[in-house]
Each structure stands twice: as structure tokens, then as C-alpha cells.
Amino acid sequence: MNNNSPDQRLHALDAVRGFALLLGVAFHAALSFMPGWPPGIWAMNDNSPSQFLSDAAFVTHIFRMSLFFFIAGYFGRLLYHKLGASAFWANRGQRIAVPLIAGWVVLFPLIGYIWITGITKVLGGVAPTMPEMPKTPGAFPLTHLWFLYQLLLTYVAVLAIRSIIARLDPAQKLRNLVDKLVSGSIRSLVAVFTLGIPLAGALMSLGFWFYWQGIPTPDQSLIPQIPASVGFGTAFVFGWLVHRSKESLSAIQQRWFQHLVLAVIATGWLLHTMHAQPMAQPGLTKTLFALVFGVALWGWVLGLTGAALRFLSNYSAARRYIADASYWIYLAHLPVVAGLQVWVGHWPLHWSMKYPFILIASFALLFLSYHYLVRPTFIGKLLNGRKHRVWGRKPDPAPPAAPSPLSPAPKTPSGGATVAQLRGVTKRFGSVTALANIDIEVRQGELLAVLGPNGAGKSTAISLWLGLAEPDAGEATLLGGSPQQLESRRGLGVMMQDVELPKELRVRELLALAASYYDDPLPVEETLRRAGVTNIADRLYGKLSGGQKRQAQFAVAICGQPRVLFLDEPTVGLDIQARAAMWESIRSLLASGCSIVLTTHYLEEAEALAHRVIVINKGRVIATGSVDEMRALVACRQISCETQLVAADVHSWPGVTEVRREQGRLHIATTDAEGVVRRLLAADATLARLEVRQAGLNEAFNELTREAA
Amino acid sequence: MNTQVLNTLSVAPRAANRALGAYLQEIRCEALRTVRNPGLAIPVLLMPVALYALFTMVVTADAIDRDPSIGIFLFSAFSIMGATMPALFGIGATLAMEREMGLLRLKRAQPAPVAGWLVAKIVCGVGFGVLSYAPIALLALLSGKIALEPSQIFAMSLVLIACSIPFCAMGLMVGALVRGSAAPGYANLFYLPGCYLSGMFFPLPQSMHWQAPIWPQFHVGQLAMHAADVTKFQFMPAQMSIAALVGFTVLFSAIAVWRMVSKG
Numbered sequence: 001m002n003n004n005s006p007d008q009r010l011h012a013l014d015a016v017r018g019f020a021l022l023l024g025v026a027f028h029a030a031l032s033f034m035p036g037w038p039p040g041i042w043a044m045n046d047n048s049p050s051q052f053l054s055d056a057a058f059v060t061h062i063f064r065m066s067l068f069f070f071i072a073g074y075f076g077r078l079l080y081h082k083l084g085a086s087a088f089w090a091n092r093g094q095r096i097a098v099p100l101i102a103g104w105v106v107l108f109p110l111i112g113y114i115w116i117t118g119i120t121k122v123l124g125g126v127a128p129t130m131p132e133m134p135k136t137p138g139a140f141p142l143t144h145l146w147f148l149y150q151l152l153l154t155y156v157a158v159l160a161i162r163s164i165i166a167r168l169d170p171a172q173k174l175r176n177l178v179d180k181l182v183s184g185s186i187r188s189l190v191a192v193f194t195l196g197i198p199l200a201g202a203l204m205s206l207g208f209w210f211y212w213q214g215i216p217t218p219d220q221s222l223i224p225q226i227p228a229s230v231g232f233g234t235a236f237v238f239g240w241l242v243h244r245s246k247e248s249l250s251a252i253q254q255r256w257f258q259h260l261v262l263a264v265i266a267t268g269w270l271l272h273t274m275h276a277q278p279m280a281q282p283g284l285t286k287t288l289f290a291l292v293f294g295v296a297l298w299g300w301v302l303g304l305t306g307a308a309l310r311f312l313s314n315y316s317a318a319r320r321y322i323a324d325a326s327y328w329i330y331l332a333h334l335p336v337v338a339g340l341q342v343w344v345g346h347w348p349l350h351w352s353m354k355y356p357f358i359l360i361a362s363f364a365l366l367f368l369s370y371h372y373l374v375r376p377t378f379i380g381k382l383l384n385g386r387k388h389r390v391w392g393r394k395p396d397p398a399p400p401a402a403p404s405p406l407s408p409a410p411k412t413p414s415g416g417a418t419v420a421q422l423r424g425v426t427k428r429f430g431s432v433t434a435l436a437n438i439d440i441e442v443r444q445g446e447l448l449a450v451l452g453p454n455g456a457g458k459s460t461a462i463s464l465w466l467g468l469a470e471p472d473a474g475e476a477t478l479l480g481g482s483p484q485q486l487e488s489r490r491g492l493g494v495m496m497q498d499v500e501l502p503k504e505l506r507v508r509e510l511l512a513l514a515a516s517y518y519d520d521p522l523p524v525e526e527t528l529r530r531a532g533v534t535n536i537a538d539r540l541y542g543k544l545s546g547g548q549k550r551q552a553q554f555a556v557a558i559c560g561q562p563r564v565l566f567l568d569e570p571t572v573g574l575d576i577q578a579r580a581a582m583w584e585s586i587r588s589l590l591a592s593g594c595s596i597v598l599t600t601h602y603l604e605e606a607e608a609l610a611h612r613v614i615v616i617n618k619g620r621v622i623a624t625g626s627v628d629e630m631r632a633l634v635a636c637r638q639i640s641c642e643t644q645l646v647a648a649d650v651h652s653w654p655g656v657t658e659v660r661r662e663q664g665r666l667h668i669a670t671t672d673a674e675g676v677v678r679r680l681l682a683a684d685a686t687l688a689r690l691e692v693r694q695a696g697l698n699e700a701f702n703e704l705t706r707e708a709a
Numbered sequence: 710m711n712t713q714v715l716n717t718l719s720v721a722p723r724a725a726n727r728a729l730g731a732y733l734q735e736i737r738c739e740a741l742r743t744v745r746n747p748g749l750a751i752p753v754l755l756m757p758v759a760l761y762a763l764f765t766m767v768v769t770a771d772a773i774d775r776d777p778s779i780g781i782f783l784f785s786a787f788s789i790m791g792a793t794m795p796a797l798f799g800i801g802a803t804l805a806m807e808r809e810m811g812l813l814r815l816k817r818a819q820p821a822p823v824a825g826w827l828v829a830k831i832v833c834g835v836g837f838g839v840l841s842y843a844p845i846a847l848l849a850l851l852s853g854k855i856a857l858e859p860s861q862i863f864a865m866s867l868v869l870i871a872c873s874i875p876f877c878a879m880g881l882m883v884g885a886l887v888r889g890s891a892a893p894g895y896a897n898l899f900y901l902p903g904c905y906l907s908g909m910f911f912p913l914p915q916s917m918h919w920q921a922p923i924w925p926q927f928h929v930g931q932l933a934m935h936a937a938d939v940t941k942f943q944f945m946p947a948q949m950s951i952a953a954l955v956g957f958t959v960l961f962s963a964i965a966v967w968r969m970v971s972k973g
Contacts, residue, residue, distance in 0.1 A: 052948045257967055310970070314823075466818035489820040496818065500810035504745040505738055516734035517820045519727060540745075560820070 011315050012308040013071055018323035019304070020068040021330040023060050025366075028144070028334060029358045030057040032341035033351045040128065043118035043338040048351040054212070058274070059267055061214050062293065063300035065147060066235040070301050072151055073239025076158070085159075092155060094382060100148035103331050110335040111143055118342035138223035144334050146219040153224055154236045179245035182238075186251040192262055192302055195238060196294010199231040203290040209280040211273075211289060235301065249309060256306025263299025266292050314485050324384050325370040331383075332369065337362045417444045419564050419595045420465050425474035427460050427619075434460040436619040437474070442564065447586070447596040449606035451701055452616035458599045459497075461616070462566055465597070466494060479563060490518060493562030495553045497569045503542025507533060507552045510541060511559050518560030530588075531555035532581040546573040554582060558589065565589060565596045571605060583609060603701055615701060637673040640665050641690040645683060653679060665689075731822050735829035743799055743833055753798050754837065757791035758844040765854045777856035778941055784845070784855045785865075785942070786909045789929050791842040792869040796834035796876040797883070798896050804830070804884025805892030813969075831877045838873040842866070861937040868936040872929040875954045878961035879925070885965040903927075918944075928953045 031042045034057070035049035080088045119128040142149055169175055185191040203209060206216070206227065215232070218225035242248040252259075269292055273285065280286040312319065340358045347354060374380045420442040427435040435457045442448050450458050463469045464476040467483035481488035501510055508524055515521035528534045533551050536544060541552060550573055557565060567586075571579045586609055590596060600606055606613055607627055614624040623630060636657060643666050651659040655672030670676045673692050680687055743750055765773060765783055773780040807813050816826055846866055849855040855862070883896045904910060906920060907927035921927045921944075928950035934940075935947040 050948075052952060257963075260963075463818075468814060468818055486820055486823070489818070492818075492820070494815070494818045496811065496815055498811055499815045500812065501815075502738070502742050502807075502812065504742040509738060509741065513734045513738045514819065516727070516731040517822070566818075 011319070012313045013074060013305070014323040015312045015319050016305050016308045017068060017071040017075075018319075018326035019308075020064050020071070021326040022322070023064045024144075024330050025333045025337060025362060026359060027057050027060050027064065029337045029341070029362060030054075030355065032338075032345060032358075033355060039122045040119055042341075043115045044341040044345040045122045046341065046345045046351065046354065047347075048349065048354065050351040050355070053351065053355060055271055058212050058214070058271070061212075062267065062270070063263075063297050063304075065215070066231060066297050067301045067304060068147065069151070069154070069232040069235035070239040070242075070305070072154075073158075073236035073241075074243045075239075076155065076236065077240045077243040080159070092152070095385070096148050096152055098382060099331055100145050100152070103145050103148075104143065107145070107332075107335060108141065108143060111338065114335055114338045114342060118338065118345070121342060121345060136221070138221045140220070140222045142219045142222075144219070145331070146217065149222070150218060150224075150228060150232055151236075153229070154233055157233065158237060158240060175244065178241060179247075182241045182245045183247035183251045186242075186248055186255060186302065189255065189258060189262070191238075192259055192298045193295055195234060195298045196291065198234055199227065199297070200287075200290035200294045202227040202230040203293065204287055206280070209286070211270075211278055211280055214293065231297075252302055252306040253309035254306070256303050256310050259299045259303030259306060261299075261303075263296050263303050266296035266299055270296055315487060324375070324380075325367060327383050328370045328374045328379070329363075329366040333362060333366055336365055418442065419444050419479055420597070421475075421477045422461060422464060422471075423475045423477070425461075425464060425471040425476060427457075427464065427469065427471050433619050435464075435471075438616070438619065438621055440614060440621065440624075442595050442597055444563075444595055445590060445593050446611040447590055447598055447609050449610035449613045450597060450599045450616060451603070451606060451613060456616045457619040458616055459568070460619075462568060462597065462599065465564075466492070466566060490560070491563040493557040493560055493565040495550075495557040495565075495567045495570050497572075499553070501541050501549070501553065501556070503540065505541055506538050507541060507544075507555065508537045510552065510556055514556045515559045521560045522558070524559075527555050527559040530585055531558060532578070532585065547575060547578055550574060551578060551582070554585070558585070563594060565594055567596060567598045569600055570598070571600070571602065579605075636669050636671050638693050639668040639670060639673060639676060639680070639691070641680065642666075642688045643680065643684045644686060645680070650676075650680075728822060732825055732828055735821075735825040736832050739803075739826075739829040739833045740836065742803065743795075743837060749799060749802060750837075753795045754841045757787050757794065757841055758848060760790075761787035761845050762848060765849075766852065770854075773854050778939075780849075780854045780856060781937075781939055782912075782942065784849050784857075785930055785933050788842055788845050788865070788869050789872075789909060789926055789933070790904070791845050792838040792873050793876040793926070793929065794900070795837035795841050796831075796873040797880045797900055798893060799837055800830045800834050800877055800880030801883035801896040802892045804881060805888050806890070808884070809889040827881075830881075831874070834877040834880065835870060835873045838876075839870055842869060857937055857939070861939075864936040864938075865933045868932045869929065872932060872954065875925050875929075875958045875961065878958045878965070881965040882961040882968075885968040922953065925954060925957045928957075 030050075030053040032044040032046045033048065033050045033053045034042070034045075035051055035054055037045060039045055079091065083091060116128065120126065165175070182191075185194070199215070203215070209216075215227050216225065218228040242252070270289065273289055277285065280289065337358065340361055344354045344357060370380075374383065418441045422435075422438055422440045425435055425438050426433065438457070438461065440448075440450075440461060450461065452458050460469070464471055465478055465483055467478070467485075467489055470476075470484070476483055478488045479491045483489060505513075508528070511524045511527050515524065515527070521527075522530070525534075528537050531551060531554050533548070533555050536548055536552065539548075541549065544552060550570065554567075554570055557567065571582055574582065583605070586596060586598075596609075598606065598609065610627055612624065612626055613630050615622050615630075642664060645666065647659045647661050647666060650656060650666065650668060653676060655670050655675055656668055657671065658667075658669040660667050668676060677690070677692065680690075761783070764787070765780065769779060769783065773783070813826070846862060850859065850862065857865075879899060880896070883892055883899060887895045903924035903926045906913075906917070907924035907930065908917075908921050909926045909930055913921060928945075931943065931945050931950040932947060932954070934942040935950075
């Protein structure tokens with residue numbers, strides 16, 4: 001189940017869009033190495049052609065533009081609903097139409113010059129005759145910027161259809177049905193087999209179809225071409241519908257692997273068939289090729305998007321930078337790539353040296369141009385909506401774009417801000433509900449003890465805060481962000497149960513490694529001192545006793561100066577002195593403003609350290625409050641005395657909840673201490689050494705969990 | 710006001726040099742662990758060179774003198790073993806152990822860079838491959854039991870080192886499929902049949918040629934022979950072998966990722 005916030009999902013989709021565009025650069029960089037291409041189709045025919053690059057280019061060409069249009073459809077609807085119709089068109093005009101026109105004016109002469117130079121070189125110094133544009137209406141050399149033109153046409157068509165549907169379906173019944181169909185078809189893998197059918201129909205109708213070209217590129221005409229309009233239009237509309245339907249993204253995320261497997265199988269078949277016969281002949285093979293092409297295309301589109309949602313949902317400054325840069329890079333790449341291809345075309349080197357050279361040199365030039373000429377200037381603002389400083393020191397990485405629904409932070413009665421929170425969280429494992437609509441918050445500078453019997457859900461709650469699991473419903477936050485984000489986790493320290501550190505490393509080495517994960521860690525010597533492990537600093541972890549291992553793990557947990565520390569049974573196996581020392585460290589961490597979440601079976605530990613206690617049982621919070629409040633929750637008090645009375649008789653008295661005899665003394669838990677004492681004294685004249693005391697956390701815990709059971 | 714409080718709580722982006730530092734620490738610790746694990750380091754680092762010495766100096770010494778191509782064949786076989794075993798066994802065994810002891814879970818909770826442990830394992834797998842292979846190359850050059858120019862051996866070395874990457878992926882797959890101390894056994898199950906059935910150690914009869922390309926070792930050997938320009942042992946175009954090794958790497962990695970995503 002996917003519960004990434006919308007912002008996290010956008011990080012993944014941004015990454016996919018950037019990938020599709022950068023893949024285009026790699027695709028074009030391969031085109032001078034195509035075996036058997038006659039001069040003139042591309043700027044250069046390299047003297048070391050490559051079947052491998054031809055196949056690789058075919059594979060990327062199957063899906064890269066459809067992937068782009070799919071994501072464009074998703075973001076298109078998002079933008080349309082965010083901005084409204086007029087602001088949407090203003091935005092698209094600025095981001096799409098202006099780059100199309102300005103880009104074409106600048107790039108077309110450059111591209112033309114490089115093409116003529118390259119073809120002249122291929123023809124051994126003879127200048128080629130200028131190719132004439134086909135004399136058909138609308139003919140126009142759009143170059144690689146055709147996709148912007150196609151995108152604008154698609155916006156017009158889709159918004160026109162949208163307004164018609166909005167009139168025909170005012171109650172949204174039809175659209176709700178479509179939403180269900182969309183998510184259901186993704187989950188059941190029906191989508192991957194059916195979405196390509198309209199495109200297959202358009203491809204089958206082509207009289208002249210060179211399999212390698214896939215969807216014929218509509219770069220020669222302003223009149224919309226049928227296969228491209230059908231293929232990219234389907235991708236755009238499906239992206240739009242995926243944004244409509246709430247469940248679809250999580251379905252895509254869940255099925256990433258299956259989609260990629262289908263894509264690989266279908267692509268393998270296409271390659272095999274294409275090698276046998278590169279040009280489509282009417283007949284069964286052409287029909288099959290067109291249909292399988294659709295499966296491969298949608299397998300890659302849905303598989304890659306799903307994999308990105310699964311693995312790239314976290315904010316990453318590097319990925320964000322690349323995604324921002326990708327639009328400029330794709331717009332500007334063609335003269336750079338083609339120029340390099342022309343330059344190296346006759347070098348006496350194998351393609352496996354030249355192709356990487358072209359790729360690396362192109363990306364280096366394009367990223368440098370982006371960094372210095374685009375990102376900090378009006379071009380960057382035009383393309384990406386904002387200007388950055390050159391070195392991006394200040395405002396640059398703004399992880400979760402939208403304000404968190406959590407802010408402003410709720411305050412504790414004592415004024416501490418919330419540093420970690422589970423809100424309405426449900427988590428299931430199969431049929432077992434580990435947490436049921438649970439709300440817990442941790443405030444700045446407090447120690448929250450989480451208590452509960454085994455299997456109550458304590459570990460599940462902690463694992464949500466640590467980003468090890470995602471809630472099925474509700475939200476887990478850590479330091480204002482998602483625990484899945486590395487940036488949030490840089491403020492946490494953790495000591496887990498049942499974890500062994502590498503036995504071949506010394507404690508000092510373990511600390512140096514853990515400290516390297518943080519921005520402002522303590523010096524290793526200081527960590528050793530604070531955790532009281534200086535004496536074992538140079539010993540191998542595998543040679544330590546159980547208690548020493550826990551101490552070393554505690555040192556690892558605190559080395560990064562965490563703002564939230566999760567301690568899972570930290571003192572198990574420690575002797576009394578070591579435990580006292582660890583308690584002391586914990587207290588000084590609290591004094592420095594660190595918040596701590598502690599799970600422990602030693603209730604006296606919670607009693608000694610906790611500001612607040614929360615008791616969980618069967619996945620629900622059954623009580624929460626300060627230690628005193630918890631004790632008060634239980635009206636019961638403890639009476640103990642030396643007496644001849646029989647325990648079973650006393651147990652039957654009114655107000656007595658529990659009686660046990662230990663070492664000659666009778667221990668009675670009661671809600672009516674005064675009444676029971678009077679009756680005890682009356683019933684046994686020899687009664688001695690009478691004690692009455694308020695219930696401790698131990699009794700409170702037993703009482704609470706018994707009531708809940 | 711509250712927003713300000715929250716802003717002070719949110720975490721600033723990280724300097725690139727600290728991120729690099731985390732990767733270097735990860736690599737250093739991984740290397741220390743391998744070195745300090747003699748059960749792993751000694752057989753993997755010393756066995757290939759010891760076997761190479763035994764076979765070329767003693768067992769087949771005369772045969773090599775009569776037919777130098779035998780020397781090239783054996784050099785290739787033991788070099789492949791040296792370059793690929795540390796990747797497979799080192800990564801497979803440590804990953805399986807780490808999953809068993811919950812270390813990966815801890816790393817996922819800590820703010821460790823996502824790819825840190827993986828990069829460290831690959832760097833160490835390749836690095837120990839170099840350490841294991843270098844003495845074989847040195848011995849071959851010094852003993853003169855190989856009829857190749859140093860430049861041919863150099864080209865071959867680069868290919869062999871690069872070819873440890875698919876075996877890193879195989880190690881990841883083994884480590885992801887099994888837990889704990891069973892990993893080396895399973896790694897052998899994947900590795901040894903390939904050594905024999907790929908024709909790496911002895912020429913295969915004609916009837917078994919069809920199946921040789923299904924073993925990664927065969928393609929490593931082919932690329933080594935292309936790099937050294939030894940036409941006698943070239944049975945397949947280099948591009949096919951590159952594609953096959955890329956395919957194996959993708960397949961093994963995909964199985965590892967699938968397994969670790971679904972089972973942890």
C-alpha cells in the first residue's frame with residue numbers, strides 16, 4: 001500500500017520526466033552509429049557502426065516520448081486544477097510555446113549548419129544538395145522541438161474533450177467509473193495489454209513502416225500525424241486519468257516489477273522479429289509487431305514510473321537538480337551532440353570508445369551551460385519557474401514543496417513543539433492489525449516511554465517513525481517531514497533490539513562510520529566519553545559482552561547529536577553500574593533538548609526517566625499521561641503485612657483485586673485501602689509490619705493491560 | 710511563531726563532502742571487515758594464485774612449453790577465478806549475514822546514504838578481485854608461462870576487472886536469497902557449475918558447446934580473449950558477450966532487488 005504524500009510522489013514523477021528527456025540525448029547520440037543508414041538521414045555516419053547501439057536506440061525509442069507524454073498528462077491535470085484555465089494557458093505559453101518558438105529560431109540554423117558540415121564530411125568533401133521540404137500543406141522542419149508543438153496540440157484537444165465531458169457528466173458518475181477502471185486495469189495488468197491497441201491500429205494502417213522507427217516522428221509537418229497523435233495522445237490522456245484516480249499511482253507502484261518483466265519479454269520479441277525482417281510487410285507479423293509494440297511501450301512506461309515511485313520517492317537534491325536541468329538539456333542538446341558526432345565520425349576508434357565520449361562530453365557541456373547560463377538567469381526562470389543562485393547556497397533545495405499539513409506545529413502544554421507524530425495511523429500485516437487508528441506525538445525535549453505487552457504494536461510504531469515501514473492509513477512524521485526522507489532521518493538516532501553490528505569492526509570504527517552519516521556529529525572521543533565506552537573503544541565488537549554491545553550501540557545512536565532518539569530496550573543485559581551510567585547519559589541528552597522515545601520492559605526505568613508514558617495494547621493507545629497521572633489512573637493501592645489470614649479469604653473481601661503471599665507476607669492490591677486495613681486489623685490481632693503505599697507504574701501497567709484484555 | 714519553531718527543527722541539506730565522507734567510511738569499513746575475516750579472505754585471495762602456480766609450474770609445465778596456447782588458456786581460467794570470486798563470495802556472504810543480524814534494517818533507519826553499503830560492497834568486490842588477480846598476472850609475467858605481450862595482458866586485466874561487476878550482482882542475488890552462514894555454500898552452487906560447464910578450465914566436447922553461453926564465466930573468458938586479441942579462443946563476437954554480461958547483471962540485480970523489497 002502506498003501512502004507517500006503527494007509531494008513525495010511528485011519527486012518520483014519529476015525524476016521519471018527528467019529520465020525520459022535525458023534518455024533522448026543518449027538516443028540521439030547513438031544515431032551516427034546506425035549500421036546501414038544512407039548518408040543524409042542523420043548529420044553523420046560514423047566509420048564504426050554498431051548493431052548494439054542500433055538495438056539499444058530502438059529499445060529506448062519505444063517508450064521515451066510516450067513516457068514523457070504520460071507524465072505530462074499527469075502534471076497537466078495537476079496544473080490545470082491548481083491554476084485554473086487562464087493561468088494554465090499563461091503558464092503553458094511561457095514554459096512550452098516560448099521555448100518552442102525561441103528555441104527553433106536559435107537552434108534551426110545551428111542544426112542546419114552542422115548537418116551540412118557532417119554530410120559533406122561523409123560524402124568525402126562534396127557539399128550535399130540542400131534537401132527540399134516535401135511540397136505538402138503544413139510541411140515544416142520542427143526539428144527535435146516537435147514534442148513541444150505536439151504537447152500544445154494535445155493540451156488543446158484534451159481540454160476541449162474535458163469541457164464536453166464535464167457538461168455531459170455533471171454528477172461525475174461516468175468519471176468515477178473511469179477512475180475505478182483506470183486503477184483496476186493497472187492493478188490487473190489489463191492496462192498494459194490494452195492501452196497500446198489504438199496505437200497498434202494506427203501503426204498497422206501505415207503503408208510504409210520501418211519497424212525500427214516505432215511511432216514515426218512527426219517532425220516534418222505542422223499537420224498532426226495520426227500515429228503520433230494517437231500514441232502520445234493516449235499516453236497523455238492516461239496520465240491525466242491517473243492523476244484523477246486516487247488509487248492509480250499506488251497501483252502503478254505495486255506492479256512495477258510485473259510491468260518491467262512484460263516490457264523486457266515484449267521488447268525481446270520485437271528485437272528478434274525486427275532482426276529477421278526490418279521493414280513491415282502486410283500480414284500477421286506486422287499486426288503482431290504493432291500489438292506487441294504497444295505492450296512493450298506500456299510495460300516500460302508503467303514499469304519505470306512504478307519503479308521510480310517505489311525507489312525514488314524521497315527528496316534528493318541531486319535528483320532534483322538533474323530533473324530541473326533535463327528540460328534545458330533536451331532543448332539544447334541536438335547541436336552539441338551532432339557537432340561532437342561530426343567531429344569524431346572519422347576517428348579510427350571503435351564505437352565503444354566514441355559513443356561514451358560523445359555522451360560524456362555532451363552532458364558535461366550541457367550541464368555546465370545549465371549551471372552557469374540557465375539556472376541563475378531568466379532562462380531558468382522561464383523553463384523551470386524559478387531562478388537559482390549559481391552555487392545554490394540559499395533557497396535552493398526546498399524539499400517538500402507544499403506546506404506540511406502539520407504546520408504550524410502543535411504545542412505541548414509545556415510549550416515543546418511536536419518533533420515526531422503518528423496521526424490516525426493504521427498498520428496491518430496480513431490479517432493482523434498491528435496498529436489501529438493510533439495517535440501519538442513526541443514533543444521537543446521530552447522522554448516518552450512506550451509501554452505495552454509483547455505484540456502490542458510498540459515496535460511497529462517505532463518502525464514507522466524510523467521509515468522502515470509505511471502506514472496503511474494515516475501519517476507518520478519526523479522532524480516536520482516524512483521518515484522516508486533522508487533529510488528527516490538525519491535528525492534521529494536509533495538503538496534497535498535484535499541488531500548485531502559487524503563483529504570485525506572496532507567500536508571506534510563503528511562510531512566513525514555512523515558519525516559520517518550526520519552533518520554535525522560529535523567527535524568520536526566525545527561520543528565514547530558520553531556513552532561511557534572509552535575503555536572498549538579499540539576492541540572488536542564481536543569480542544564484547546552482551547552488555548558492552550548494548551553500550552556500543554547506544555554510542556552509535558547518540559554520535560550524530562540526534563534531535564530525536566529512539567531507544568528500544570536499551571538497558572537489557574547491563575549491570576547496575578552500566579545502567580545507571582546510561583540513565584545519566586539519557587538525562588543529559590534530555591537536558592540538551594533531545595527528545596527520546598523509549599520502549600522498555602523495566603517499568604522502573606520508565607518511572608525514573610519518562611516525562612510521559614503511553615501504554616499500547618492490541619494496537620490501540622489505552623492510556624497516556626505523566627507517570628503520576630498514570631499511577632492516579634489506577635485507584636488501586638498496595639497493602640502488605642505479616643498475618644495469619646488465608647489469602648483466598650482476603651481475596652473475597654470487597655475492594656480487593658489481587659492477593660499474593662510472598663516470604664511470609666501477604667500483598668494485597670485494593671481500591672479501598674482504608675476499609676481493607678480496618679477489616680484486617682479486626683480479623684487478626686497478631687497482624688504486624690503493616691505497610692500501605694500508592695500503586696507504582698508496575699501495578700498501573702498490569703491493571704491497564706488486564707482491563708484492556 | 711510555531712512555523713519558526715518547526716523551521717529550526719527541519720534539517721538543512723547536506724554538504725557534498727560529508728556525503729562523500731560517508732561513502733568513503735562505508736568502503737573503509739567494508740574493506741576492514743573483509744580483511745579481518747580470514748575465513749573469507751584467505752581462500753578467496755590466495756586460492757586462485759596457488760592453484761595457478763600448481764597447474765602451470767608443476768602439472769602442465771611441459772605441456773605449456775610444447776603448446777603455449779595452453780598457458781594462455783590456463784592463465785585466463787585462473788584469472789577469471791581470481792577476479793570474480795571475491796565479488797561473488799565477499800558480497801554474497803556478508804550480505805546474507807547482515808540481513809540475518811538486522812544490520813540492513815538498522816542502516817535503513819539511520820540516515821546512511823541509500824546506496825552507501827551497495828557502493829562499498831561493489832568497490833570492495835572489485836578491489837579484492839584486483840588483489841586476487843594481480844599475483845596471478847605477476848606470476849605469469851615472471852615465470853614466462855604465458856605467450857602474451859605485457860600490453861595484451863594489460864588489456865585483458867582491464868576487462869577481467871570490469872567483469873567482476875556481474876559477479877557482484879550475482880553475490881547480491883545470493884545474499885538476498887539466503888540468510889546467514891549458508892550463503893557461501895549456495896554461492897558455490899551458482900559458481901562452480903559455471904566454471905566447469907563454461908569450458909573455462911578444460912575444453913568442452915563438441916556436444917556440450919551449445920550450453921556454454923548460459924554461464925557468465927564463458928562470456929568473461931570471451932571478452933578477455935578479445936581484449937588480448939587471442940583469436941584461437943574467440944568463439945563469440947565481443948558485442949554478444951558484453952550484451953550477455955549486461956543481461957546477467959540486470960537479471961541478478963533485479964532478482965536481488967525484488968527479493969529484498971519483498972522480504973527485507
